[in-house]
Amino acid sequence: NRDWLDRVIGLNAYSPSMDMEIPLSVITPDGTFDESRPTIYMLNGAGGAEQGMDWITATSYSDLSDDETIVEFYKDKGVNVVIPQAGAFSYYTDWVESPQSGYLNQEKIKWETFLTKELPGPLESAINGNGKRAIAGMSMSATSALVLAEHNPGFYNAVGSYSGCAATSRPFPNLFANLTVNRGGGNTTQMWGPQGEIGR
Numbered sequence: 003n004r005d006w007l008d009r010v011i012g013l014n015a016y017s018p019s020m021d022m023e024i025p026l027s028v029i030t031p032d033g034t035f036d037e038s039r040p041t042i043y044m045l046n047g048a049g050g051a052e053q054g055m056d057w058i059t060a061t062s063y064s065d066l067s068d069d070e071t072i073v074e075f076y077k078d079k080g081v082n083v084v085i086p087q088a089g090a091f092s093y094y095t096d097w098v099e100s101p102q103s104g105y106l107n108q109e110k111i112k113w114e115t116f117l118t119k120e121l122p123g124p125l126e127s128a129i130n131g132n133g134k135r136a137i138a139g140m141s142m143s144a145t146s147a148l149v150l151a152e153h154n155p156g157f158y159n160a161v162g163s164y165s166g167c168a169a170t171s172r173p174f175p176n177l178f179a180n181l182t183v184n185r186g187g188g189n190t191t192q193m194w195g196p197q198g199e200i201g202r
Contacts, residue, residue, distance in 0.1 A: 009033045009073055010058065013128075015121055019112035022088075024121075025051075027058055028129060029073050029083035040134035040159070041126050042083045043117065044072070045094050045143030048182050051087035052105060057140070058085065082129050089113055091186020093179070094139070094146040098195045104187020113146075118154050138162030142182050145170060171198070 011033070013026045031039075046056045061071045076083050086094075090105040097111035122135065137158050139147035144166020151161040169175045170190075176197055180190045190197070 007073070009077070013125075015116075015125060017112070017116040017120055019115045019120060020108055020110050022108060024089075024116065025087040026125075027056070027085045027087055029058075029076050029085070030129075031077055031080060035082070035128070035130040037080075038130045038132040040081045040136065041122070041129065041131045042076075042081050043135065043137045044083055044085045045137070045139035045146055046085065046087075046089065047139075047141035047143060048091055048185065050090040051085075052090040056085060056087055082131065084125065084129075086117070091142070091183055091188070093149075093183065093193060094143055095149065095193060097188075097193050099192045101186075101188035101192050104185075106183075106186050106188045114150060114153065117150060118157060134159045136160035136162065138164065139166065140164040141166065145179070170194075173197070 009030050009032065011028045011030060013028055014023045015026055016023055044057050049055045051059070057072045072083070092106065092111055092113050094113040094117060096114045100106060100109055100111050102109065125131070126133070126135070135158055137147045137150055138161065139145070141164075144163040145168060147161055148163050148166065148168050151158050167175045167178055170179045176190055183190055183193055
């Protein structure tokens, strides 16, 4: 029984910085944007929607019951949940240099710019956002959610990080981040620049 899918709305958003359309899934309490609500941005783990492991799929087609899916969880929370259905292995960050290979094959990878400068204004206006927002991520993007909040003080009212690795500037955690990015076709030097560089 997948009646809850009526509360998931598919939208597309254009990113000028990456020159691409980004598919979005928006979870609503009632399938409409009639009521003004806060917006929660939920970022996917490493393989994301491209590998069928986005938040909706991961909680819908497992051993969980229907009432344990992300859509059911947010049914009575009075928020709109926005899940970008792209960005596999990107760490949802602005890359120094695009690998232009594998899952990271676009010319410019500018996820932080998209998520903080390009998407929120137009999207929240379209879905009747009330100006309050949160961001959360799992695994790879649990790191991203913390970094996006750190780089944009005051932009988010709340931040969630589930099973992430926040200390990516240290050698061992950076190795784990590099292993993740390698699966997508790149490396952390292309993503953040040389290890120890100031500003990342």
